[in-house]
Amino acid sequence: MSPVLPDDADVVIRVRGLKTAFGEQVVHEALDLDVRRGEVLGVVGGSGTGKSVLMRAIIGLQTPVEGSVEVFGESMVGRDVTDALDIRKRWGILFQGGALFSTLTVAENIQVPLREYYPDIRPPLLDEIAAYKVVMAGLPADAGPKYPAELSGGMTKRAALARALALDPDLVFLDEPTAGLDPISAANFDTLTRELQQTMGLTVFLITHDLDTLYALCDRVAVLADRKVIAVGTIDELLALDHPWIQEYFNGPRGRTAMKSARPATTDRT
């Protein structure tokens, strides 16, 4: 039976036959992936399987050797940055590690995308929007004038999230948002992300190694291995597959602990 594919209108990101490479090193080959409107799609895979490079190919920072990438129905391949402005301003990105500008305050960091896409916005409005985003991301109101070096790890992630949400995007890319956070801060960040995703109707492309985050947030999970997406589905659908990496990942000791904590009533499957 062929899989039921979502309507075009329901697909925010469509990747077909993607090949990426750095010189002789092929990272992806014949990779297909759909991200549906309003879902949180988790992307998992071993270190170096190409999760971040996939994200970069989708947002137009990595030129594919072959294949197509569409976002909001528009091709991103070979697209000039200025040409794709209308698409770019519909997404926000939280890069691995936050990637805040160290010489700018939190408020100024949040204002960067606003200044870039709406150069005519007047400073008082910029300040107002930044202050609103600071609170929205769960930071104390006095975090705006602080510099990144003055923030804790959790605050840095929230500041980066505030910047990703600066333009009220439809789509958000989160690259390992909870990496380096203690379990309580990570769980708080997951809750915040879920609340914002639901209230803003966001589509989320989420790269993570964090099993608790997968259980807490993801509607579906795509597994990267062997240079492609080898499976995509709910965690239960993935658990039913026989692939050794998937079984080791979700059914290994950490996977079982995450499942028990997300679903206390679930019986141990081993």
Ligand SMILES: Nc1ncnc2c1ncn2[C@@H]1O[C@H](COP(=O)(O)OP(=O)(O)OP(=O)(O)O)[C@@H](O)[C@H]1O
């Ligand atoms: N700019 C680059 N130049 C050369 N090789 C690169 C570059 N960026 C990534 N790579 C290579 O591409 C492969 C995939 O890297 P990528 O960062 O996407 O992995 P990842 O799955 O996100 O890993 P991790 O989980 O460790 O963050 C790796 O082998 C990496 O060394």
